[in-house]
Structure formats: C-alpha cells, structure tokens
Amino acid sequence: MDVDVAGASTATATATADDARPAGTGRRRGRPSTPVLSQEAITRVTLRLITRRGYEAFTLAALAKELHVSVSALYNHAASKQQVLLWAQDAINATIDTGPFATLPWDEALASWARSYRDAYADVTPLIPVMAVLPVSDAPGSLAMYETVVAALVEAGWSGGEAVNAVVAVESFVFGSALDTAAPAEIFDVSEDAAPVFAAAVADRHRRYGRGAATADAAFDLGLDALLAGLRARHGSGA
Amino acid sequence: MDVDVAGASTATATATADDARPAGTGRRRGRPSTPVLSQEAITRVTLRLITRRGYEAFTLAALAKELHVSVSALYNHAASKQQVLLWAQDAINATIDTGPFATLPWDEALASWARSYRDAYADVTPLIPVMAVLPVSDAPGSLAMYETVVAALVEAGWSGGEAVNAVVAVESFVFGSALDTAAPAEIFDVSEDAAPVFAAAVADRHRRYGRGAATADAAFDLGLDALLAGLRARHGSGA
DNA sequence: ACCTGAACACCGTTCAAGT
DNA sequence: ACCTGAACACCGTTCAAGT
Numbered sequence: 001m002d003v004d005v006a007g008a009s010t011a012t013a014t015a016t017a018d019d020a021r022p023a024g025t026g027r028r029r030g031r032p033s034t035p036v037l038s039q040e041a042i043t044r045v046t047l048r049l050i051t052r053r054g055y056e057a058f059t060l061a062a063l064a065k066e067l068h069v070s071v072s073a074l075y076n077h078a079a080s081k082q083q084v085l086l087w088a089q090d091a092i093n094a095t096i097d098t099g100p101f102a103t104l105p106w107d108e109a110l111a112s113w114a115r116s117y118r119d120a121y122a123d124v125t126p127l128i129p130v131m132a133v134l135p136v137s138d139a140p141g142s143l144a145m146y147e148t149v150v151a152a153l154v155e156a157g158w159s160g161g162e163a164v165n166a167v168v169a170v171e172s173f174v175f176g177s178a179l180d181t182a183a184p185a186e187i188f189d190v191s192e193d194a195a196p197v198f199a200a201a202v203a204d205r206h207r208r209y210g211r212g213a214a215t216a217d218a219a220f221d222l223g224l225d226a227l228l229a230g231l232r233a234r235h236g237s238g239a
Numbered sequence: 240m241d242v243d244v245a246g247a248s249t250a251t252a253t254a255t256a257d258d259a260r261p262a263g264t265g266r267r268r269g270r271p272s273t274p275v276l277s278q279e280a281i282t283r284v285t286l287r288l289i290t291r292r293g294y295e296a297f298t299l300a301a302l303a304k305e306l307h308v309s310v311s312a313l314y315n316h317a318a319s320k321q322q323v324l325l326w327a328q329d330a331i332n333a334t335i336d337t338g339p340f341a342t343l344p345w346d347e348a349l350a351s352w353a354r355s356y357r358d359a360y361a362d363v364t365p366l367i368p369v370m371a372v373l374p375v376s377d378a379p380g381s382l383a384m385y386e387t388v389v390a391a392l393v394e395a396g397w398s399g400g401e402a403v404n405a406v407v408a409v410e411s412f413v414f415g416s417a418l419d420t421a422a423p424a425e426i427f428d429v430s431e432d433a434a435p436v437f438a439a440a441v442a443d444r445h446r447r448y449g450r451g452a453a454t455a456d457a458a459f460d461l462g463l464d465a466l467l468a469g470l471r472a473r474h475g476s477g478a
Numbered sequence: 479a480c481c482t483g484a485a486c487a488c489c490g491t492t493c494a495a496g497t
Numbered sequence: 498a499c500c501t502g503a504a505c506a507c508c509g510t511t512c513a514a515g516t
Contacts, residue, residue: 029482060509060510061508070483071509143429150436159443166458168419168455168462173415175418176418179367194386203399209400226465226473227469268500269500276500298488310502311503319491
C-alpha cells in the first residue's frame with residue numbers, strides 16, 4: 001500500500017484532489033452509482049489529518065468533512081473510530097523498512113530498522129499507546145515485519161524466545177523515543193534554584209547537541225548504540 | 240505525599256471511607272462550612288479510578304460521583320481535566336525510588352531506578368503519552384527526581400549533556416516497556432501459516448519465560464541489561 | 479449496497495444562583 | 498469561597514429513509 005502520509009508524491013495544486021468526492025460534486029440523496037468511500041481513501045485522509053493537525057483534532061466529523069461525506073457514511077465502511085485508527089496503524093507499519101535484514105549483519109540491520117521504525121511513528125505519536133497494545137494478528141502489515149526481523153535474529157543464532165524479547169525491547173525503546181520527539185523543546189527548562197545540577201546539565205546538553213529535535217536525536221542515538229552494544233555482547237557481532 | 244494508589248493501607252470495609260463527602264451526608268445547596276474537595280482528595284480518587292477501571296472509564300462525571308460531588312464543583316479546584324491528570328502524574332512520580340543513587344554505583348542505581356519507574360507507570364499506561372511530553376517545570380516531584388539522577392551521573396564522571404541524554408534514553412525505554420505491560424497476553428498469537436518463524440519463536444518464548452506479565456518482564460530485563468551494559472562500556476563500571 | 483440527516487447518550491466546560 | 502443544577506457545544510454511534 002502506498003501510504004504517502006504528507007501527500008507529497010501525489011500533491012497537486014488543489015487540496016481536494018486527494019479527497020473522496022470530486023470537487024464541485026454536490027451531495028445527492030441515496031446510494032451513489034459508484035462508491036464514494038473506501039478503506040484506502042479513509043486511511044489516506046486519516047493519516048493526512050493526524051500528521052498535519054494532530055490526534056486531538058482528529059474527529060470523525062473532521063474526517064467526514066475532508067472526505068466531503070456525512071459522518072454516518074463512514075459507518076458503511078468502518079465499524080468504529082477505533083477501526084479507522086487500526087487501518088492507520090497497519091499503513092504506517094507498512095512503511096517501516098525491513099530491507100536491511102536481507103543484506104546487513106543482524107546488529108546493523110536491527111539498528112537501521114529501529115531508526116526507520118521511530119521515524120514512522122514520530123509523526124503520529126498519539127497513536128503509540130493504541131498500537132503498542134494491539135494484537136499483531138489483526139494487522140497483516142505488522143506481522144510480515146515481525147517475521148522478517150525475528151527470522152534474521154534466529155538465523156544469526158539467537159534462540160526464538162530471546163529473539164522475540166530483543167525485538168520487544170528494541171520496540172519499547174523505539175516507542176518511548178518516538179514519544180520523546182513529540183515533547184516541546186522547553187521540556188527541561190528549569191530554574192537553577194530548583195535543580196542546579198540538572199539545570200547546568202541541560203544547558204551543557206544544548207551546547208553539545210543543539211535544541212529541539214537535535215537533542216531527541218542525540219538521546220535516541222546514545223540509547224540505540226548502548227542497547228545494541230549490550231545485545232552484541234550477548235550474541236557476538238553480526239559481521 | 241502518600242499516594243496509596245490501591246488504597247491498601249487505608250482500606251476499610253466501606254468504599255466511601257476514602258471519599259470526600261462522609262457517607263450519609265446529603266448534598267446541600269450553597270457553600271459548605273468546610274470545603275468538601277481538595278487537590279489531594281481529587282488526586283487520590285483519580286489514581287484509584289484509573290488504576291481500577293482504566294483510563295477510558297475516567298470521566299469527570301465518574302470522578303465527581305466517587306467524590307459525592309457535582310461535576311462543576313471540580314472546577315473550583317482544578318482548571319481542567321488535564322490539570323487533574325497532571326496532579327496524578329506528579330503523585331506517581333513522587334513514588335519512584337531514587338534512594339539507591341545515594342548508596343549504589345551509578346549503573347546499579349540507574350537500573351534500580353528504571354525498575355521502580357516502570358512499576359510506577361505500569362498501572363497507569365494511558366497517562367504515559369500525556370506525561371512523556373509534559374514540561375517537568377510544572378511538576379515539582381519530577382524535578383527533584385531528575386536532579387538526583389543527573390547529579391549521580393555527573394558525580395560519576397559523565398558530562399552534563401550526555402547524562403541528560405542517558406536519562407532520556409532510559410526513560411524512553413521505561414515508557415515503552417510500561418506500555419508493553421498493558422499489552423494483552425495474546426498479542427503475539429499468530430498462525431504458523433502467516434508467519435512460521437515468528438510463530439515458532441513466540442512458542443519458544445512462552446516455553447522459556449512463561450506467559451503474560453512474565454514475558455513482558457523478560458523483555459524488560461533483557462533490554463535493561465543490554466542498555467546498561469552499553470552505557471557501562473562508554474563510561475566504565477560504577478563500582 | 480451506500481449515502482443523508484435526525485436522533486441519542488455522553489463528554490468537558492461555563493455560569494448564574496445559593497449560602 | 499465553594500457548592501448545585503441548568504445550559505452549551507461537541508463527540509461517537511445508531512437508524513430510518515432515500516436511491
């Protein structure tokens with residue numbers, strides 16, 4: 001599936017080009033000759049809305065408006081708002097790159113996968129608690145991803161059980177790090193009086209690593225390197 | 240502050256013992272001679288409700304009912320539902336144990352802190368996305384925690400900037416792992432046809448580590464050990 | 479089968495009125 | 498100052514009616 005969250009590759013001059021009902025087509029009563037909605041159209045617009053305006057602003061009313069359709073029309077395709085979010089999850093998971101597992105040593109592939117994973121979720125952080133708890137059997141795209149990743153670890157000599165644990169551990173770090181990218185830049189702006197050592201450390205951090213997204217990246221890099229160094233110490237380098 | 244999420248230490252025969260308005264006291268009109276509500280009472284009941292019934296069931300109507308008060312009475316104390324949740328966060332953070340930083344080497348203390356942190360949040364996973372993004376300056380309890388942790392790392396020779404990055408990295412892993420504890424036990428129940436290697440690995444995982452919470456613990460242990468091994472490799476053992 | 483618009487129960491928030 | 502109850506705008510979901 002082509003996810004195209006930002007609509008970049010299909011971007012046109014008019015916003016309505018991506019919408020379900022062609023611009024200028026007035027609403028009619030009764031069943032249309034050709035369906036206006038589809039899972040694909042709903043999912044595409046869902047990702048666009050969440051990415052651009054955030055999760056709080058994502059209501060079925062907003063979704064229906066963007067699709068030029070009534071709210072109740074959505075229920076002919078999706079059973080609930082939750083289902084719409086699950087479709088969004090599967091589409092996002094489909095964008096995570098597992099290609100490196102075919103060519104790189106397991107540790108480098110795992111690091112590459114973790115970065116791709118975090119990037120995919122950083123735009124849709126409010127979905128993380130929904131997705132972290134979702135049974136993967138309901139999400140075909142996710143299932144294929146796990147198969148690829150675990151197979152590479154098992155091939156490299158990991159036991160199945162420990163391979164799954166390693167994947168869960170990396171995933172936990174990825175989810176938490178994606179949440180961190182959503183934190184405001186001033187999250188650690190504290191007065192020197194209240195916490196002098198911490199305030200000085202935060203100032204030093206900004207000197208070394210910059211501000212905003214750059215600091216979140218630095219923490220992610222440090223954590224990922226440490227995590228993989230620890231996993232390598234257990235199972236040897238993948239090279 | 241005594242948080243007492245489950246109400247265990249003050250548990251009595253009647254549920255109303257913890258509530259704001261004494262049992263049997265009927266509602267009167269106008270201002271009461273002594274205030275019925277307080278930030279403390281609201282926070283205590285909030286934590287109890289979220290822990291017992293989950294975040295979805297936590298509405299101001301449910302909170303007010305448990306406090307034997309009208310919904311609008313809450314607005315004399317809290318500016319919004321969001322503020323009630325922030326109070327809950329600070330109370331939770333106050334239960335995280337930073338004591339080990341005073342006596343143990345930095346790596347062991349960090350591991351102990353991470354475990355305490357994860358346990359504190361595992362019961363209130365739906366708050367994690369709220370809290371991961373919350374400026375710490377608004378939460379005095381959290382601020383004291385960061386001061387203690389960062390001071391211990393700096394004392395051990397870390398630069399301030401890298402100490403903060405390490406804390407953020409561990410925190411990210413903790414948040415993600417706390418989310419994982421909320422996942423249903425069958426989250427990885429997949430058919431052998433769809434993903435044979437993965438299905439076998441999941442079965443092996445259950446043989447080795449058990450089911451449900453035990454598997455989440457095993458993944459957390461593996462990840463935390465690896466993360467700390469990696470951090471130690473950078474900065475030497477704390478012993 | 480697939481759309482519309484009205485209806486429903488519920489949500490967070492505001493506010494005048496009471497003491 | 499701190500409570501109550503009515504009112505408001507909004508939310509997700511259901512359903513009869515239309516083609």
